[in-house]
Amino acid sequence: MLKIKTNENFASLSGSYLFTETQRRIRLFEAENPEKKVIKLGIGDVTRPLAPTVVEAMLRAAEEMGRADGFHGYAPEAGYGFLRTAIAENYASRGVDVRPEEVYVSDGSKSDASGIFDLFGDLPVVIPDPVYPVYADSCVMSGKKVVYLPATRENGFLPTPDLAPDRASAIFICSPNNPTGAAYGTAGLAEWVAYAKRTGSLIVCDAAYSAFISSDCPNSIYRIPGAKSCAVELNSLSKSAGFTGTRCAWAVFPRELGELAGMWLRRQSAKFNGVAYVVQRAAEAALSKQGMRESEENIAYYRRNAQKICSVLSEKGIYHTGGIDSPYIWLKCPGTDDSWGFFDRMLHRLRIAGTPGAGFGKNGEGYFRLTAFCSDEDADEAAERMRKLL
Numbered sequence: 001m002l003k004i005k006t007n008e009n010f011a012s013l014s015g016s017y018l019f020t021e022t023q024r025r026i027r028l029f030e031a032e033n034p035e036k037k038v039i040k041l042g043i044g045d046v047t048r049p050l051a052p053t054v055v056e057a058m059l060r061a062a063e064e065m066g067r068a069d070g071f072h073g074y075a076p077e078a079g080y081g082f083l084r085t086a087i088a089e090n091y092a093s094r095g096v097d098v099r100p101e102e103v104y105v106s107d108g109s110k111s112d113a114s115g116i117f118d119l120f121g122d123l124p125v126v127i128p129d130p131v132y133p134v135y136a137d138s139c140v141m142s143g144k145k146v147v148y149l150p151a152t153r154e155n156g157f158l159p160t161p162d163l164a165p166d167r168a169s170a171i172f173i174c175s176p177n178n179p180t181g182a183a184y185g186t187a188g189l190a191e192w193v194a195y196a197k198r199t200g201s202l203i204v205c206d207a208a209y210s211a212f213i214s215s216d217c218p219n220s221i222y223r224i225p226g227a228k229s230c231a232v233e234l235n236s237l238s239k240s241a242g243f244t245g246t247r248c249a250w251a252v253f254p255r256e257l258g259e260l261a262g263m264w265l266r267r268q269s270a271k272f273n274g275v276a277y278v279v280q281r282a283a284e285a286a287l288s289k290q291g292m293r294e295s296e297e298n299i300a301y302y303r304r305n306a307q308k309i310c311s312v313l314s315e316k317g318i319y320h321t322g323g324i325d326s327p328y329i330w331l332k333c334p335g336t337d338d339s340w341g342f343f344d345r346m347l348h349r350l351r352i353a354g355t356p357g358a359g360f361g362k363n364g365e366g367y368f369r370l371t372a373f374c375s376d377e378d379a380d381e382a383a384e385r386m387r388k389l390l
C-alpha cells in the first residue's frame with residue numbers, strides 16, 4: 001500500500017479528460033452496434049494526408065539519418081536553426097516580425113499550453129469558458145487559481161477584459177477559439193493587449209487554428225502593436241498542415257518578455273528532448289511556399305465540409321456559429337437536450353459522434369461541437385442524416 005502524498009489538486013479535476021470520455025462512449029456504441037457506421041465529427045483530428053512536399057522532406061531526412069554523415073542524435077531543445085528560421089520567415093511573410101531566436105520548437109501546443117504553468121508563481125490564471133480543456137486542466141493540476149471568463153452568445157463568444165481581474169494575471173486567449181470558432185478582430189485583441197500592459201499581465205495566445213482564418217481577423221497577436229512586450233504565442237502544424245500524428249509546434253517568447261524566454265529554455269532543457277530531426281525537416285517543408293500551397297488545399301477542403309454542415313443547420317433553423325475562421329461548428333442543442341444528452345442522441349439516433357459543449361466549460365452547456373476535419377463523403381452523409389433525422 002503506497003503511503004506517498006499525492007497531488008491533491010487532482011481531486012478537483014473532472015473524472016476523465018473530455019476526449020477520453022467521448023471516445024469511451026463511442027467505442028461502447030460501436031461494440032454494441034458493429035453493423036452501424038459512426039461518422040466521427042468529434043475530436044478535431046485531421047484526415048487529409050500530409051502534403052507531397054512534406055512527405056518528400058521526411059523521406060530525404062530519413063535517408064540522411066541512415067548515413068553516418070547525415071545522422072542526427074538529440075535535437076537542440078529549442079529546435080534546429082533551419083526550422084526556427086523557417087518559422088520566423090513564415091511570420092515575416094504575414095508582415096509579423098519574429099526573430100528565429102524567439103521561436104521554441106515543440107511537439108505540440110498541448111505540451112506548451114500545459115508546460116507554461118511551470119513558469120508561473122502565485123497568480124490568477126484567466127481562462128475563457130468554454131475553451132480547449134487543456135488550459136483549465138493544467139491550471140487545476142498545478143494548483144493555480146482559475147478565473148473563468150464567460151464566452152456567451154451575447155458577447156459573440158469573445159469575452160472582453162472588463163470581465164478579468166484588475167491585477168497581473170496570466171490570460172489564455174484562443175483565437176480562433178476552440179470550440180466556438182469565434183476569432184478576435186484587431187480591436188478585440190488590441191483591448192486585451194492594452195489590458196495586459198496596464199495590469200502587467202501576460203497573454204498566452206493559442207493561435208493553433210489561425211490558418212483557418214478567412215475573415216480579416218489577425219492571424220497573430222503580434223499584429224497588434226505592443227503585443228511583443230506582453231504575449232507569448234503558441235502555434236502548431238497539427239491542424240494547418242495535418243501534423244496531429246507527426247507532432248510539431250512552437251511557442252514564441254519575444255525578447256521583450258525579458259527573463260521569461262530564458263526560463264522557458266531552462267524548463268524545456270530539463271523536461272523535453274526536442275522534436276525528431278525527420279519531423280523538423282518535414283515542418284520546414286510544410287512552411288515552404290509549396291508546402292503552404294499544398295496544405296491550403298486541405299484547409300479549403302475542410303472549409304467546404306464546414307459549409308455543408310452549416311447549410312443543413314441553417315435549413316433546420318438551428319443556431320450555430322463557427323465554420324468560417326475555424327474548422328469547428330458550434331451549435332445550440334435543439335430541443336430540450338443538454339450537451340451530453342444531445343451527444344447521446346446524435347450517437348444513438350444519427351450515428352454521428354460530436355463533442356458536448358459542456359466538456360469545454362460550464363458555459364458550453366446546451367451547446368455541441370462538430371468538426372469539419374472529415375472526408376467530404378462523411379460530411380455529405382452527416383448532412384443527409386441531420387437533414388432527415390434532426
Ligand code: MLT
Nearest residue numbers: 042043044045110132178
Ligand atoms: C480538439 O478536438 O479539441 C482537438 O483535437 C484537441 C487537440 O488539439 O488536442
